[in-house]
Amino acid sequence: MNHGTALLWKRRALSSLSATRRGLPKEKMSENGIMSRAKVLTIDTMNPTVKKVEYAVRGPIVQRAVELERELSEGMKKPFAEVIKANIGDAHAMGQQPITFFRQVLALCSYPELLSDSTFPEDAKSRACRILQSCGGNSMGSYSASQGIDSVRQDVARYIERRDGGVACDPDNIYLTTGASDGIVTMLKLLVCGEGTTRTGVMIPIPQYPLYSAALAELGAVQIDYFLNEEKCWSLDITELQRAVNEARQYCNPRALCIINPGNPTGQVQSRQCIEDVIRFAAKERLFLMADEVYQDNVYAEGCQFHSFKKVLFEMGPEYAETVELASFHSTSKCYMGECGFRGGYMEIINMDNEVKDQLTKLLSVRLCPPVPGQALMDLVVNPPQPGEPSYGSFIKERTATLSALAEKAKLTEQVLNTVQGISCNPVQGAMYSFPRITIPEKAVKEATEKGQQPDMFYCMKMLEETGICLVPGSGFGQKDGTYHFRMTILPPTDKLKILLNKVKEFHQRFTQQYS
Amino acid sequence: VIDVFQGDLHKAGMKPLTFVRQVLAACVYPPLINSSNLPLDARQRTQEELGRCVGGSVGEGNVCGLMTWKKMKMLVVQDPQGGAEKTHRTQLSLLCDNYYFCGFGPWLRTQALLNREASPRTGVLIPVPCHNKTVLSIMQLGAVAVPYYLSEEQGWALQVEELQRALESAKGVCNPVALYIINPGNPAGIYSSQCGDQVIRFAWEKRLFLLVDEVYQDCVYGENCEFVSYKRTLSEMGPPFSGTVELASFHSVSKSFSGEYVCGLRAGYVELVNLDPAVMKYIHTLFSKDSCETVLGQIALDLMMDPPKPGDPSYLLYKQEIEQIRTVLVHNVKRVHEVVNSLPGFSCSPIEGGLFAFPRLHLTPKAIQKAKVTAEMQEDPDTFYCTRLLEEGGVFTGPGWEYGQKEGTYHIRFCIAVPQDVMEELLRRLSSFHMTFMKDFS
Numbered sequence: 001m002n003h004g005t006a007l008l009w010k011r012r013a014l015s016s017l018s019a020t021r022r023g024l025p026k027e028k029m030s031e032n033g034i035m036s037r038a039k040v041l042t043i044d045t046m047n048p049t050v051k052k053v054e055y056a057v058r059g060p061i062v063q064r065a066v067e068l069e070r071e072l073s074e075g076m077k078k079p080f081a082e083v084i085k086a087n088i089g090d091a092h093a094m095g096q097q098p099i100t101f102f103r104q105v106l107a108l109c110s111y112p113e114l115l116s117d118s119t120f121p122e123d124a125k126s127r128a129c130r131i132l133q134s135c136g137g138n139s140m141g142s143y144s145a146s147q148g149i150d151s152v153r154q155d156v157a158r159y160i161e162r163r164d165g166g167v168a169c170d171p172d173n174i175y176l177t178t179g180a181s182d183g184i185v186t187m188l189k190l191l192v193c194g195e196g197t198t199r200t201g202v203m204i205p206i207p208q209y210p211l212y213s214a215a216l217a218e219l220g221a222v223q224i225d226y227f228l229n230e231e232k233c234w235s236l237d238i239t240e241l242q243r244a245v246n247e248a249r250q251y252c253n254p255r256a257l258c259i260i261n262p263g264n265p266t267g268q269v270q271s272r273q274c275i276e277d278v279i280r281f282a283a284k285e286r287l288f289l290m291a292d293e294v295y296q297d298n299v300y301a302e303g304c305q306f307h308s309f310k311k312v313l314f315e316m317g318p319e320y321a322e323t324v325e326l327a328s329f330h331s332t333s334k335c336y337m338g339e340c341g342f343r344g345g346y347m348e349i350i351n352m353d354n355e356v357k358d359q360l361t362k363l364l365s366v367r368l369c370p371p372v373p374g375q376a377l378m379d380l381v382v383n384p385p386q387p388g389e390p391s392y393g394s395f396i397k398e399r400t401a402t403l404s405a406l407a408e409k410a411k412l413t414e415q416v417l418n419t420v421q422g423i424s425c426n427p428v429q430g431a432m433y434s435f436p437r438i439t440i441p442e443k444a445v446k447e448a449t450e451k452g453q454q455p456d457m458f459y460c461m462k463m464l465e466e467t468g469i470c471l472v473p474g475s476g477f478g479q480k481d482g483t484y485h486f487r488m489t490i491l492p493p494t495d496k497l498k499i500l501l502n503k504v505k506e507f508h509q510r511f512t513q514q515y516s
Numbered sequence: 517v518i519d520v521f522q523g524d525l526h527k528a529g530m531k532p533l534t535f536v537r538q539v540l541a542a543c544v545y546p547p548l549i550n551s552s553n554l555p556l557d558a559r560q561r562t563q564e565e566l567g568r569c570v571g572g573s574v575g576e577g578n579v580c581g582l583m584t585w586k587k588m589k590m591l592v593v594q595d596p597q598g599g600a601e602k603t604h605r606t607q608l609s610l611l612c613d614n615y616y617f618c619g620f621g622p623w624l625r626t627q628a629l630l631n632r633e634a635s636p637r638t639g640v641l642i643p644v645p646c647h648n649k650t651v652l653s654i655m656q657l658g659a660v661a662v663p664y665y666l667s668e669e670q671g672w673a674l675q676v677e678e679l680q681r682a683l684e685s686a687k688g689v690c691n692p693v694a695l696y697i698i699n700p701g702n703p704a705g706i707y708s709s710q711c712g713d714q715v716i717r718f719a720w721e722k723r724l725f726l727l728v729d730e731v732y733q734d735c736v737y738g739e740n741c742e743f744v745s746y747k748r749t750l751s752e753m754g755p756p757f758s759g760t761v762e763l764a765s766f767h768s769v770s771k772s773f774s775g776e777y778v779c780g781l782r783a784g785y786v787e788l789v790n791l792d793p794a795v796m797k798y799i800h801t802l803f804s805k806d807s808c809e810t811v812l813g814q815i816a817l818d819l820m821m822d823p824p825k826p827g828d829p830s831y832l833l834y835k836q837e838i839e840q841i842r843t844v845l846v847h848n849v850k851r852v853h854e855v856v857n858s859l860p861g862f863s864c865s866p867i868e869g870g871l872f873a874f875p876r877l878h879l880t881p882k883a884i885q886k887a888k889v890t891a892e893m894q895e896d897p898d899t900f901y902c903t904r905l906l907e908e909g910g911v912f913t914g915p916g917w918e919y920g921q922k923e924g925t926y927h928i929r930f931c932i933a934v935p936q937d938v939m940e941e942l943l944r945r946l947s948s949f950h951m952t953f954m955k956d957f958s
Contacts, residue, residue, distance in 0.1 A: 039792045040693055040725045040762050050798050092573035107545035110812075111537040117553055139526035333577060340577025341569075341811030366652050371810045373544075 052217035056210050056476020057088055061460055065470040080468030084500055086488045087472045089264075089432045091338025094491035099337060099398050101391040102380045105131070109140050109376055123389040131376045140372045146365040148176025148346070149372070152379040156346050159382030164311035173349050175360070176378060178370040179340075180294050180331035183347035185215045186363060187327050190356065191256050191288060192221045201252035203244060203287070205236070207435060207477035207485070209264040222252040227480060230437065233426050234266035238277045245285050257287040262295040262306065262430030265477050265487040267410070269304040269430040275312045283324050291328040294345075297335035300407035301429040310348060326350040332377045334432065336402045344374030344381075406432070409490040409497055416501040420508050433487050435474070438508065440484050444515040456484040462511060467503045518942050519912045520930040523702075523871045530844075530933060533837050535830040536819050539565065543574050543815055555829040565815045574811040639690035641682055641724070643674070644920035645874060645927070647702045650729075651920075660690040665922060668876065671865040672704035676714045683722060694725040699746065700732040700869025703919050703929040712749035720761050731768040731784065737849050738868030747789060763789040785817060841933075848932045848939045849873075855943045861954050871933045874916070877901060877926040883957040898926040901953065909949035911942055 043051070062085070069083045085093070092098065101124060108114050108128035115125055134151040136142030147153065150171075157171040177183035192200045201222040204212045216223045226244040228234040236259070248254045259278060261270045270278075282289045291309040299306050309328055314321045332344030349357070384399075385392040410428035417425040417436045425436035440448075440455045448458035456473035464470055474485025492500055526532060535558055542548040542562035549559050570576045638659040642650060643666050654661050664682035666672040679695070686692045697715065719726050728746040736743045747765055751758050768784030788799070824831040849867045856864040856875045864875035879887070879897055887897045895903070898915035905928075906912050916927030934942065 037723075037756075037760050039760075039790075039795075040723050041795055042792050043794050043798075045693070046795055046798065053798070088577070090570070090577045092575040093570035093577070095571055098573060098575050103545040107541040107548060110544055111541035113534075113537075114541060114548075114553065117551070119547075119551070135526075136524060137526035137530075139532055141532050142526040143522060143524045337575075339575035341573070341575045343810045363656075366649050366656065368649075371813065373812055374810060 049218050049220050053214045054210065054217070054476075055214050056472050059472075059476060061457065061464060061470060061472065062087055064461065065464060068464070068468065078468065079466055083464075083468045083470060084492065084496070085470045086492060086500060087470045089334065089489055089491065090340050091334075091432075091491050092340065094489070095493050095496075096338045096402060096491065097398070098339065099395065101385055101395050102337065102339070102377060104391075105380055106373060106376060109373070112138070121390040123385060123391050127380065127383075131379060135372065140376060142372070144176075144369045144372055144375060146367075146369050147361065148174070148370060149375050149379075152176060152375050153346075155379050155383045156348075160308075160310065160348060164308055164314070167311050167314045169310075169348065173352075175347050175349065175364065176370050176375050177329075177345040177347055178367075178374065179333060179343045180292065180329040180345040180347070181211055182343075182370065183327070183329050183345055184211065184290065184292065186360070187288075187290060187347070188215050188219055188221065188256075189363065190360060192219045194253055197251055198253045200256070201248045201254040203241070203248075203254060203257040205258070205260060205263070205266075207265050207474065207479055208258075209260060209292070210476055212258055213478070222248070224248040224252070224254055225478065228263070228266060228268070230426065230480070230483075233429070234263060234268040234435075236268075236270060236274055236278065238281055241278070241281055245287075254285065255288055256290055257282050257285075258290040258292065259309070260292040261309075262293075262298060264292075264295065264431050265433045265435040265472075266426070267428040267431045267433055267435065268426075269299050269301065269306065272305075272307045272312060275307050275309060276316060279309070279313055279316060279320055279324055283320055289324060289326040291326060293328055294331040294334045295431040296330065297403065298406060298432060299430040300410045301427055304429045306430075310350060313350070323351060325352060327352075332374060332381055335381075336399045337377070337381060338402075339377055342374040342377045343371050344378040345370070346378060405494065406490060409494060410434075412494070412497065413488070413490050413501060416498075416505065420505045422512055423505075423508055428490065432489050432491060434490060435477070435485050435487050437474075438484050438486060439512075441512060441515040444511070447515075456486060459484065459511065460486055463504070463507050466510075467507050469500060469503060469507075517906070517910045517912055518934075518938060518945070520932075520934060520942065521912045521914050523931045523933065525871075525931075525933045530841065530935060531837070533834065535824055535834045536816060538830075539819060540812055540815065543812065546572075557824060557828040557830050561819070565818065569811060574815070576811065636688075637690045639686050639692035639694075640727070641679065641686075641692055641695045643696070643698060643701065643704075644922070645701075645703050645916065645929075646696075646698065646920055648918045648920075650696065660686075662686045662690065662692055663920060666701070666704050668704075668865065668922070668925070671868070672701060672874075674711055674715065676711065676718050679715070679718055692722075692724065694727050695719055696727045696729065697746070698729045698732075700730075700736060700743070702729075702732065702870050703872040703874040703914075704865075704870070712744060712746055713753065716746070716750055716753060716757055716761055720757050726761060726763040728763065728765040730765050732870045733767065735845065735871055736869045737846050738866065741868050743869075747787065750789065760790060762791055763787075765789075844936055844939075845871075845933055847936060848934065851939060851943060852932055855947060859947060859950050859954075862950060867932065871931055872929050873932050874919070874927050874929050877916075877928065879926060880958070883954075886957045896926070898928060901926070902928055904953065905946070905949050908952075909945040911945050911949070 065083050065085060065087070068078065072078055072083065104120055104124040105127045108120060108125060109131055112128070112132060114120060115128065130151070132138045132140070134149050135144065153171045153174040153176060156174045156176075157169040160169040161167065175183065177186070188202065191202065194200055199222050201224045202212075202216055203224040203226055204216070206225045206227050213223055224244055226241050229237055229240070241257070245254050257278070259270070261275075262268065279289070289309065293306075293308060296306045296308070309326055313324055313326060327347050327349050329347045330345060332342055333340040349360075352360070385395040413434045414425050414427050417423050417434065422439040423436050425434055428434050438456070438459065440459055444458065445455045448455040451458065453461070454473060454475040456475050460471050460473045471486045471488050474483070474487065477485070477487060479485050488504070490497065538554050538558040539561050542554060542559060543565055546562070546566060548554055549562055551559075566572045566574070639662045640654050640659055641662045641664050642654070644663045645666065651661050662682055662685065664678050667675055667678070674697070683692060695715070716726070718724075726746065730745060733743045733745065745765065746763060750761055750763060764786055766784060766786050788796070791799070824834045852873045852875075853864050853866055856862050856873070861878040862875055863878065864873060867873055877898060884897050887900045890900070896915060896917045898917055902913050902915045911930070913928045913930040916925070916929065919927075919929060921927050930942070932939070
């Protein structure tokens with residue numbers, strides 16, 4: 001029972017103190033003398049943190065792209081036939097095919113009458129039955145428990161154990177979420193407190209996935225930037241972490257450290273040594289570790305391997321394993337599934353204080369439950385077809401095809417972009433993006449500044465208008481002062497990607513020429 | 517255990533709508549478009565829906581919180597709630613860009629309205645009784661919930677004088693900026709469309725932002741009762757109200773039965789009327805960063821607003837299934853009213869809308885005292901009643917204090933959207949438990 005609510009409702013006698021502090025409705029006179037009322041909700045009365053929220057991935061450049069699409073469809077003439085949205089990590093929108101088995105099971109769950117349809121394989125049917133049995137009323141339409149369907153959480157725990165070579169995972173530490181974003185924002189909510197110099201500071205990588213900066217802005221937390229090392233393939237340096245935290249202690253209370261591995265937008269895959277160092281650092285500086293691992297299956301470069309924070313933590317022995325507080329996040333939106341629209345995800349929470357855990361449960365219960373189809377999908381991701389099962393062959397084939405296509409495209413992107421003078425692209429070791437550095441001529445920088453635009457936004461806008469290609473400027477993710485980048489996904493089908501890369505090349509050459 | 521604590525129809529055993537499920541299944545697994553197992557209109561509809569998904573897949577994430585579908589605009593214009601067609605239509609076409617997919621929860625969380633740093637603190641007027649999650653959401657955002665009491669004697673009617681009193685009570689405590697209305701109510705069933713006019717006038721006079729939760733708009737049972745949206749009332753009132761009162765109204769697939777009670781899909785929408793265009797820009801950003809809406813949920817919403825029509829192959833079955841649900845609900849509502857009112861120390865207003873009954877327990881002071889002493893943890897009498905009812909009667913209900921009630925009154929809340937035989941069993945257990953309880957604590 002919620003005692004907070006009890007207190008609220010019991011406080012019936014609201015003190016009725018002296019004069020009203022509510023101002024009179026403000027009447028405004030417009031130019032021609034007609035009275036017009038000011039709104040209740042204006043920029044000035046609005047929650048001020050909202051003003052600070054920005055999300056470049058769907059920001060002004062995307063809005064312009066959507067406008068251009070509309071103009072194209074209305075027959076307006078453009079220097080391009082279609083707008084290519086290489087801004088967002090949305091695999092299916094770019095033509096990636098879903099995994100057949102997953103969709104079959106979900107269709108069976110949606111409309112169980114199909115269980116009598118002989119075109120569905122037996123293993124899909126038995127999975128569907130198992131999922132439906134754990135749903136209220138045997139329907140995906142019911143609410144689930146706030147923490148997520150029990151049997152799914154258990155399957156997730158087993159998956160994590162297998163992935164991490166046997167390191168134990170307690171299903172109680174698993175929370176199903178609405179995409180990873182939901183889990184990340186919830187954890188940040190818990191972490192934010194204090195005022196002024198004791199206000200929570202959260203360390204985030206630069207460049208970063210702008211959900212973090214947006215969430216921190218909305219929550220009113222302090223953003224602590226640590227720079228990834230572009231010269232060393234976007235690696236994470238402990239000395240840089242140390243610098244950032246030392247400086248931050250002067251004006252806030254650093255309490256959390258966010259790592260994205262494999263990285264977004266940078267694509268770097270952290271070495272095992274690096275992860276150990278980060279864990280030691282977090283332990284020493286007493287920071288809550290947030291490990292965003294949604295791209296864990298997207299590892300392409302030779303010599304690179306995904307190491308989960310959880311596994312490394314436990315292999316470092318009880319001194320760390322029993323003390324460092326860690327939340328790791330996964331999602332159904334990336335990897336080989338690419339099912340962004342299902343909003344499936346989970347987080348595993350290690351070493352969290354029990355009382356805080358209760359609060360977390362309460363927080364989650366307010367939003368009732370994550371979408372059930374997403375939970376069902378997560379169940380299939382952690383529990384895919386096994387050797388011997390009817391769907392195994394096609395599953396492996398599809399998964400391999402998708403992942404190897406991505407690996408190929410990662411290599412292609414790096415290669416082509418590096419042939420362009422003025423563009424330099426680090427190897428895309430993992431994830432779904434390239435984040436090349438671009439040289440922007442002084443003249444262009446000047447023009448941009450005069451327009452009040454970031455130079456790379458100016459560059460990207462021009463590219464959009466001239467080629468129809470929509471990218472996100474590096475300023476949306478953060479970058480070292482005086483450097484410029486853009487983020488481009490590697491998701492379009494290979495032939496389209498080749499065209500895209502060539503167009504980018506041509507544009508860059510033209511642009512450089514124009515502003516020389 | 518009969519679980520009627522939440523408004524979850526499928527859990528309680530109500531059957532989903534065939535057409536909706538067929539379309540959703542085919543959207544998830546498109547090869548079904550060629551399957552003779554599905555009726556033609558379901559297959560065609562699937563193609564339509566997939567045609568709107570970028571890449572033709574429900575796995576795409578482009579459709580976040582932003583309403584980008586042209587069809588939605590058309591649907592809104594054809595909205596039978598349109599009322600005075602001309603004015604409403606103009607307003608609708610202007611406002612079509614102001615629809616956002618979201619659940620009510622996420623909307624509140626990103627509520628631009630609630631200025632955490634304001635001093636005095638922001639206040640929101642909320643009805644008593646009210647869904648407890650709303651209160652929690654408001655508190656979470658650092659605002660103050662200012663209660664206004666619905667009148668139980670008048671079947672939980674909303675009275676403007678009470679709104680006035682509530683506003684007065686907030687003086688010196690907080691700065692009320694919004695008025696939250698549930699229409700039809702939760703848990704209290706009656707809806708206040710008849711006084712919608714008065715409420716809008718009040719909001720206009722007192723400069724309050726209207727937040728109207730209309731997720732139960734399809735659940736209206738009373739004879740001669742008709743759901744009238746606040747949006748419609750507002751537009752019919754004409755200027756100065758129609759062009760100035762700021763309104764956000766919410767709908768959801770979780771509670772509508774003209775669509776599907778798909779709580780598990782977590783989909784809904786909010787319509788924003790008369791908001792400051794400068795603010796709309798920020799709201800747009802807020803919705804774009806945090807996509808909580810599944811594509812399947814949005815499709816379910818579309819199916820809800822544009823169901824099979826007469827002549828379509830699925831129409832008859834669809835209509836039959838809807839009628840069945842409606843019949844069950846109307847029947848349940850009557851039975852609950854009958855049975856509860858026949859029991860001593862128990863009374864229930866006519867349930868004219870919504871999915872819950874909120875009957876009142878009349879406990880004597882002696883009974884209350886005894887209950888307090890017996891309760892292990894100094895529980896409220898209604899919590900005590902509900903706990904006992906669960907343990908001895910096997911019926912899971914919610915105690916009134918969780919939703920708010922006048923001091924000294926006690927209620928329980930339970931969902932009435934269960935199959936008829938389950939309702940009969942529920943009422944049988946409730947009656948027998950209640951008689952025993954009243955005897956033990958007389």
